[in-house]
Amino acid sequence: MKSVLLSGAAALALATPAFAQEISGDDGVDIIVVETTKTGLDAFVYPGMTATVDEEALDLLRPVDLDDLLRTVPGVEVSGGPRHTGQTLSLRGQGRENTTLLLDGARQNYNSGHDGVFFVDPALLIGVEAVRGPASSLYGSGASGGVIAFRTANAHDLLDAGETWGYSLGAGYRSVDEETRASASAYGRHGTLDMLGSIARRNSGDIALASGADLPADDESLSGLFKIGNDFAEGIRAELSWQTFDGEAVEPNNAQGVGAVGSLNALARKDIGADNLTLNARIAPPSVDWLDLDLTAYRNETGVDELELVSGRRLRRDLETFGVRGDQRFAFDLGAYRTALTVGGEYYEDSQDGFDSNDPNGTRGGAPDADSEFLAGWAQLEIDGPAPFGLPGRVIVLPGIRYDEFETSTPTTSAVTNDATSQRLGVTYAPIDTFNIFVSWGEAFRAPSINELYLDGTHFSLPHIILGPPVFISNEFIANPDLLPEETETLEIGFGVDLADRVGADRLDLRASWYETDAENLIDLFVDFAFDPTCFAPPFFSPCSAGTTQSRNVGAAELTGYEVQASFAEGAFAMDASLTGIDGEDVATGAPLGTLAPTRLFIDGRWTLDRHRLILGGRIQAADAYDAPVDPAQHRAGYVVTDIYASWQPFAEHGLSLNAGIENVLDHDYDRVFADVSEPGRSVRFDVSWSQSF
Numbered sequence: 001m002k003s004v005l006l007s008g009a010a011a012l013a014l015a016t017p018a019f020a021q022e023i024s025g026d027d028g029v030d031i032i033v034v035e036t037t038k039t040g041l042d043a044f045v046y047p048g049m050t051a052t053v054d055e056e057a058l059d060l061l062r063p064v065d066l067d068d069l070l071r072t073v074p075g076v077e078v079s080g081g082p083r084h085t086g087q088t089l090s091l092r093g094q095g096r097e098n099t100t101l102l103l104d105g106a107r108q109n110y111n112s113g114h115d116g117v118f119f120v121d122p123a124l125l126i127g128v129e130a131v132r133g134p135a136s137s138l139y140g141s142g143a144s145g146g147v148i149a150f151r152t153a154n155a156h157d158l159l160d161a162g163e164t165w166g167y168s169l170g171a172g173y174r175s176v177d178e179e180t181r182a183s184a185s186a187y188g189r190h191g192t193l194d195m196l197g198s199i200a201r202r203n204s205g206d207i208a209l210a211s212g213a214d215l216p217a218d219d220e221s222l223s224g225l226f227k228i229g230n231d232f233a234e235g236i237r238a239e240l241s242w243q244t245f246d247g248e249a250v251e252p253n254n255a256q257g258v259g260a261v262g263s264l265n266a267l268a269r270k271d272i273g274a275d276n277l278t279l280n281a282r283i284a285p286p287s288v289d290w291l292d293l294d295l296t297a298y299r300n301e302t303g304v305d306e307l308e309l310v311s312g313r314r315l316r317r318d319l320e321t322f323g324v325r326g327d328q329r330f331a332f333d334l335g336a337y338r339t340a341l342t343v344g345g346e347y348y349e350d351s352q353d354g355f356d357s358n359d360p361n362g363t364r365g366g367a368p369d370a371d372s373e374f375l376a377g378w379a380q381l382e383i384d385g386p387a388p389f390g391l392p393g394r395v396i397v398l399p400g401i402r403y404d405e406f407e408t409s410t411p412t413t414s415a416v417t418n419d420a421t422s423q424r425l426g427v428t429y430a431p432i433d434t435f436n437i438f439v440s441w442g443e444a445f446r447a448p449s450i451n452e453l454y455l456d457g458t459h460f461s462l463p464h465i466i467l468g469p470p471v472f473i474s475n476e477f478i479a480n481p482d483l484l485p486e487e488t489e490t491l492e493i494g495f496g497v498d499l500a501d502r503v504g505a506d507r508l509d510l511r512a513s514w515y516e517t518d519a520e521n522l523i524d525l526f527v528d529f530a531f532d533p534t535c536f537a538p539p540f541f542s543p544c545s546a547g548t549t550q551s552r553n554v555g556a557a558e559l560t561g562y563e564v565q566a567s568f569a570e571g572a573f574a575m576d577a578s579l580t581g582i583d584g585e586d587v588a589t590g591a592p593l594g595t596l597a598p599t600r601l602f603i604d605g606r607w608t609l610d611r612h613r614l615i616l617g618g619r620i621q622a623a624d625a626y627d628a629p630v631d632p633a634q635h636r637a638g639y640v641v642t643d644i645y646a647s648w649q650p651f652a653e654h655g656l657s658l659n660a661g662i663e664n665v666l667d668h669d670y671d672r673v674f675a676d677v678s679e680p681g682r683s684v685r686f687d688v689s690w691s692q693s694f
Contacts, residue, residue, distance in 0.1 A: 036102075036131045036149050038138055038327060038342045039382050039398065044496050047398055047426030047438040049074070049513050049563055051578075053128040055157075060606070060615065060647055062172065062659060062687050063122040064179065064202070070148070071621070072604065074563045074578040075132045077597040079674040082207050083217045085116040085247075085272065085304075086255030092132055092517070093559050093582045093596050094145035098446055098486075100135065102149040104241055106278045106298035109350050110319045111449070112367075114254040115304040119245040119274040121223035123170070123183045123200040126153040132563070133515065134442035134490045136422035137400035140346070140376050144444030144488040144517075154227050154239060155187040155194035159693055164189055166693030168655070176663070176683030177217065179204035192232065198225040210669035210681035216267070219249035235284040240277075247272035253306060253315075257676060266308040268315075274302040292329040298322070316355040317367040323348030337385030349373045352450050356457065365457030365477050370410045370450040378402035380424075393431035400424045406447045410454050416481050420445040434498040438513075442490050448483040452523055452551040455479055459549040465531060466540050475529060475546040483523060484553050490517040507569040517559040518587075524554045559584040559596075575605040597673055598626040598636065613649035618642065626673050639670035641679075655691035660684075 036050070043050050051073045063069040066087045067078040080086040088111075091099045096117050101108040103120060111117050128150050135143040159166055165188030172181045183200040200223045207215040223246070229239035249255075249272065252265040281295040303318035327344040354367025380400035387395045402422045409415035423443045430436035455477035464471040494513025500506065528547040535544035561582035568575045581599040585592055606617030621641045628634035645661035667682040 036129050036135075036147050038329075038344075038380055040340070041382070041384070041396065041398075044498065044509065044511070045394075045396055045428050045430060045436055047396060047428040047440050048492065049132045049494065049511065049565070051130045051132075051565065055126050058122065058125060058127070059657075060617065060645060060659070062661070062685065064174065064181075065122070066118065069122050069125075069128060070130075072576070072578070072602060073128070073130045073148075074565050074580045074602075075146070075561075075582075076130065076148070077673070079672050080256040081672075081675045081677045082209075082215065082680050083249075083251060083255045084219060085249055085251070085270065086114065086257075088117050088256075089148075090597070091130070091145035091148070092515070092561060093584055094517075097449060097523075098142055098145040100139045100143040100147045102147065103243065103276055104150075104152055104278050105280055105296040105325070106276060106300060107321060107323055107348060108276075108300065108302075109321050110274075110300075110302040111451075112304065112317055114256055115270065115306075115317065116255065116272070119247065119272060119302065120150065120243060121183075121200040121202065121221065121245065123181070124152050124198055124223060124225045124243065125150055126157055127151045133440060133492055134422075134424060134444035134488060134517075136444035137402045137424035137442060138378060138380065140374060140402060140404045140422065141406065141420070141445060141447040141485070144446060144486070144490075144519075152225055152227070152241065152243060153187075153196065153198075154229055154241075155189050155196045156229075158185075158187050158196070159189065163693045166691065168689060168691035170687060170689035172659075172685065172687035174204070174683055174685040175208075176680045177204040177207045192230050194227075194229045196225070196227040199223070208681050208683075209678040210664060210667055211678040212669075212681075213678070215677060217249070217251050219247060219251070221245060221247035221272075233285060235286050236282070238279065238281040240279050243274075243276040243278075245272070245274040250309075253308060266310060266313070268306045268308045270307075271305040272303075274300070276300045290330060292331065294327045294329075295325070297324045312357075314355070314357040315364055316353070317364065318353045320351045320353075321348060334383070335385075337383050339384070340382040342380045342382070343378070345377045347373075347375050350450065359457055363457040365459050366451055366455060368410060368450060368454040368456045368479075370408060370454050372406065372408040372447075372450055374404060374406045374447075376402055376404040387429060387431070391429075391431070393429065394436075395430070396426075396428040398424075398426040398428075404445075404447075408448070408450060408453055413454070413479075413481065416448075416453060416483075418447065418485060420447070420485055420487075434501070435496070437495045438493070440490075440492040440494075444488045444490070446486040446523070448485065448523060448551070452525075453479065453481050453483055455549065455551060459527070460546075462546055464540065464544070465535060473531075473535065473544050473546050475527065476548050478548050478550040480551050483551060484521045486519060486521050486523055488517050488519045490515055492516075505568060505570040507567055507574075510564070510566040512562070512564040514562045515560070519557045519559070520555075521553040522555065522557055523551055526550055526552050556587040557584055558587055572608050572610070573605065574608070575603065577601070577603045592628070596626075598638070599624040613652065615647040616644075617646070618644045628673075634673060636671060636673050639668060641668055641670065642666060655689075655693075657689045657691075659687040659689070 065084045070076045075092045077090045080088045130148045132146040135147045167186045170183040181202045185198040187196040203220040207217045224244045227241040231237045249270045253268045254265050257265045278298040283293040300321040306315040325346040329342045331340045351371045354364035355362050356364035383397040387393045405419045407415050407417045426440040428438040459475045461472040461474045463469045492515035496511045499508040527549045530547040534542045563580050565578040601622040603620045625638040626636040642665045643663045647659045663683045671678045
């Protein structure tokens with residue numbers, strides 16, 4: 001397939017007609033931003049599947065955590081339970097390690113199995129974009145599942161032409177965990193300078209589950225966003241931003257665990273901190289045709305400190321990331337083809353520090369002190385023009401390649417070095433403006449993480465099986481510096497169709513795809529849980545352990561899936577829907593994989609009554625039953641959950657907005673895959689906001 005696609009791309013280039021023809025995109029179609037695809041293509045013709053959560057959707061739904069924020073994105077599954085700090089995510093069946101997260105273009109690499117992966121208050125966001133499928137040709141390690149980019153606002157986003165400053169205030173309440181929230185923003189511009197400052201606070205208690213139980217989850221957070229930007233000249237702009245998150249939670253040590261608290265999941269007070277300092281620069285002066293440069297430099301610090309309230313044990317995991325990235329785009333014509341070449345380079349490094357007061361050396365199991373460095377360069381070509389060979393319509397060819405070198409080391413071990421090349425080719429053929437088909441092929445890789453290479457310390461402890469407490473025996477981590485990078489190859493075939501004119505609607509478009517991912521050298525965590533025979537005979541310690549845990553490369557796997565997403569609008573009514581399904585198996589044994597999600601349907605419909613400045617809407621989430629033959633304990637029944645919401649602006653000339661909703665209207669008791677706890681029950685929320693600009 002790789003040879004066929006590359007040969008096809010070469011044939012398309014050689015068959016370029018020698019006449020000019022202007023091709024323009026449809027008005028009103030979503031444009032994909034630079035952070036994700038590095039193209040100017042609209043979503044309808046891009047050779048792959050994308051999704052956005054725009055400012056209007058964020059305002060209507062008022063998300064409080066990752067699950068709320070990403071629920072509408074096809075292919076994304078947020079698991080780990082309803083506690084904010086326990087949630088993690090997967091994209092197309094590939095976990096957090098294979099999903100690249102960006103905040104204003106800066107990598108977010110923090111990953112904890114039990115204490116969360118990404119800390120930002122949704123009130124500070126203005127949009128989210130996701131590109132599913134392998135993106136390693138642009139983003140390197142950890143992007144084989146795709147990329148999710150989060151964006152915060154600047155003053156220009158919130159001010160209309162002629163306005164120079166403004167402010168907004170907001171407050172809200174959610175009944176399921178008695179959450180109260182408040183936010184305030186001020187923004188303005190003077191001459192070439194613009195500034196924004198935002199602050200948000202949340203405070204919540206135990207979560208009332210649909211099962212009737214309460215989940216211990218008291219937490220509070222204070223978040224801030226501060227931005228200053230300057231337009232030095234036409235096409236030359238720099239923007240410096242600082243996003244900070246300071247949270248405290250009282251909950252079990254393992255935030256993904258059930259409500260019961262015991263010796264293996266002690267109640268802990270967690271101090272959560274995240275600071276992201278990012279500098280973005282855009283250099284594209286109109287007087288220099290060839291110069292179109294984007295630069296990003298960032299420094300992130302993320303950490304969770306824990307104090308077990310009964311034992312006094314202290315745990316810490318901190319990750320510091322520094323990175324720089326640059327992309328230069330050259331736009332030119334090749335005969336009738338509009339062409340752009342994007343070249344770039346990136347360097348980033350992670351430095352992790354872990355601590356456990358129960359260990360004589362301070363070593364925290366699963367969080368070794370280590371550093372990793374990545375150095376990369378890439379190129380992506382974008383060709384857009386008339387179809388060759390006398391065919392009607394338009395063709396888009398999007399090849400890309402990236403080379404990475406990476407190194408990981410600890411203070412006491414020699415460095416582990418490796419390199420990888422990632423390639424991607426996407427082709428879209430649109431015989432008419434309202435229909436297109438695409439094929440995408442891509443290679444991706446994931447370097448072994450710090451935690452996987454250098455696991456050390458105690459994984460878990462149990463009471464001695466003969467002597468009992470206070471004598472404990474442990475399962476110990478074992479490092480594996482010989483791990484190989486995971487490698488994946490994905491083929492995706494899809495189409496897009498716009499039926500608005502045929503049915504007389506304002507909008508009716510549909511995008512669908514089928515994909516297959518073949519993965520090799522998968523990295524998995526093996527827990528060899530076994531007691532030494534000497535545990536059962538006096539003196540019961542000579543030696544006695546509960547086995548070992550180690551990361552290992554394990555053969556190959558195959559993932560297949562499909563995604564369908566549709567949008568409809570006619571008059572006052574609009575609807576978005578998606579259907580996703582995924583399956584997978586171990587190639588050697590044929591056994592189903594244990595990291596998948598059930599088939600899921602999502603529908604969001606809303607009526608906009610302009611005369612009354614009122615929006616009424618509802619959402620339906622439906623999931624099929626999930627069978628897990630490898631681990632029957634992970635079987636989950638299917639579910640249907642309904643939410644309703646409304647937004648009202650009482651005054652036409654004033655910025656007052658009232659927003660309300662009822663989530664899980666029928667109080668349906670259900671739980672997600674890989675969560676050992678039910679989801680929240682019926683919840684009423686209410687928000688009020690006031691904004692003015694001058």
